[in-house]
Amino acid sequence: MDFNLTEEQQAIMETARDFADKEIKPVAAEYDQKEEFPWPIVRKLSELGFMGMIIPAKYGGSEVGNVALAVSLMEISRVCASTGVTISVHNSLLVNPLLKFGSEKQKQKYLPKLASGEWIGAYGLTESSAGSDAANQKTTAVKKGDRYIINGQKVWITNAGVADVIIGFAVTDKEGRKGNNISAFLIEKDFPGFSVGTHEKKLGIRASDTAELSFEDMEVPEENLLGEFNQGFKIAMDTLDGGRIGIASQATGILMGCLEESARYAKERKQFGKPIGAFEPIQWKIAEMAMEKDASRLLTLRAAHLKDIGVKHSQEAAMAKLFSSRAANKAAWNAVQIxxxxxxxxxxxxxxxxxxxxxxxxxxxxxxxxxIVISRPYLRD
Ligand SMILES: Cc1cc2nc3c(=O)[nH]c(=O)nc-3n(C[C@H](O)[C@H](O)[C@H](O)COP(=O)(O)OP(=O)(O)OC[C@H]3O[C@@H](n4cnc5c(N)ncnc54)[C@H](O)[C@@H]3O)c2cc1C
Incomplete structure (x- = not known):
């Protein structure tokens, strides 16, 4: 078993780290306070190739894979989780299903622009009454000639206001069984009937763009159906397996940031004539952060590796996300305390x-x- 990154993965991680430290860290707080999307950063990350990491070379990407993507997202999120989720959603929630389920024509049309970052991607599943119960979609798509007419609203969509293409889900068979009655569509922001609604004011990741999407008699050409008709819910769930590796990477990155900042401060800050790092309660907090950072990273890279070698990874991605998100919250709580x-x-x-x-x-x-996802196979009859 080899725990080392390849030379290529190591080099990509170092590029991401260097860029994060020099270009993102100095401005991250400002973008957060202004609640502004960090366009200059995203443009530079695009130039460096971070939007095309899982896209094959023939479509303009570098195809360096999901492990390289995960370590890059960790390094970026270490200084700015808003930028981290922007890059994660583009790669794992839009590029990934397009690669897996798209037709050759769709790939040729969209992937080169997505690889260069000229176009940004988003994923529109959630609705006001379809959150955790994502199959409870109310958006509808009705075939009319060579187009689908889509009506409905999506809420909480990351990258909504900056995206050029969105994977959207809609009910295509009202009488069909829940989960087998939904199709996926590639929606362009210029399609008639498409609009972006209210931008959310959020507790955190305030530089990430989150907004509603409205589809009013929106016309989508039939060739923009992604994957098979009525199989969209499976595409949505399969896509989230990859997306969760991205969020686990984001959480691990936040944890890394907490550890770095806390360790530095614990050496600098003196009380009772000593650096606070000399006190046991501070050491315990640092030790817990270091241990959970490694565990988060290992769980996340295991899931990313399985994805790279084409092995089903629903459980591993869910474990990585659950563990690393909990660990990131604990680390952030302790970092503020330190x-x-x-x-x-x-x-x-x-x-x-x-x-x-x-x-x-x-x-x-x-x-x-x-x-629920993690326990399911253990509890199945
Ligand atoms: C900033 C932000 C960005 C987002 N970006 C996107 C995006 O890009 N695309 C997209 O499609 N969606 C996006 N979402 C939506 C997000 O995925 C949902 O908010 C999330 O899935 C939860 O749905 P909900 O908010 O409706 O909560 P609910 O489903 O209403 O859940 C409320 C509570 O009940 C619990 N609960 C619900 N069902 C069960 C159950 N069966 N068992 C136990 N507990 C349960 C939940 O865990 C939670 O604690 C985003 C949300 C936010 C806040």
């Missing part, structure tokens, strides 16, 4: 990490849903 009163202010990044960590337990399946 910083004392200073941790409660916007002068130090741990306040932002504390707010950012929470979302990793909610989106792409809450922690409660991950427990």
């Amino acid at each position: 910083f004392g009163g200073y941790g409660y202010t916007k002068d130090y990044p741990v306040e932002r990490f504390y707010r950012d960590a929470k979302i990793t337990e909610i989106y792409e399946g809450t922690s409660e849903i991950q427990h």
Whole structure:
């Protein structure tokens, strides 16, 4: 068993780390406070190839794989979880299902623009009454000639206002069995009837764009059906297996940021004539963070590796997400504690990490849903 990254993965991780430290870290707090999408950062990450990491070379990507993507997302999220989720959603929730379920024509049309970052991707599954119960879709798609007419609303969509193409889900058979009556569509922002609604004001990841999407008699050409008719829910769930590796990477990155900042501060800050790192309660917190960072990283890279070699990874992705999101929240809570009163202010990044960590337990399946996914095979008759 080899726990080492390949030379290529190591080099990509170092590029991501270097870029994160030099270009993202100095401005992350400002984008968070302004609740502004970090376009200059995303553009530069696109130039460096981070939007095409799982796309084959023939479509303009580098195809370096999911382990390389995971370690990059960790390094980016270590300084800015908003940028982390932006890149994660593009790669794992849009590019990934397009690669797996798309027709050759769809791949040729969309992948080169997505690989270069000229186009950004999003994933529209959630509706006001379809959250954890995602199969309870109310959006409908009705075939009319060579188009589908789609009506409905999606809520909480990451990248909604910045995306050029979105994978959207809609009921295509009203009488059909729940979960077998939904189809997936590739929706372009310029399709008639498409609009972006209210942008959400959030607790954390405030530089990530989150908004509603409205489809009003939106016309989608029939060739934009993704995968098989009425098989969209399976595509949605399969896609989330990959997406959860992205969120586990984001959570691991937040944890890494908490550990780095806490260790540095514990060496600098003196009380009672000693650095606070000399006190046992601080050492315990640092030790827990270090141990859980390694465990999160290993669980996440195991899932990413399985994805790279084409092995089903639903359980492993759910375990990685559940564990790392819980560990990130614990680490952020302890990081603020290590910083004392200073941790409660916007002068130090741990306040932002504390707010950012929470979302990793909610989106792409809450922690409660991950427990269900993980326990399912053990409880099956
Ligand atoms: C910032 C942000 C970005 C998002 N980005 C996207 C995106 O890009 N695309 C997208 O499609 N969606 C996105 N979402 C939606 C997200 O995936 C949902 O919010 C999430 O799946 C939970 O759904 P809900 O909010 O409706 O909560 P609910 O499903 O209403 O859950 C409420 C509570 O009940 C619990 N619960 C529900 N059902 C069960 C059950 N069977 N057993 C035990 N507990 C249960 C939940 O765990 C939770 O604690 C985003 C959400 C946020 C906040």
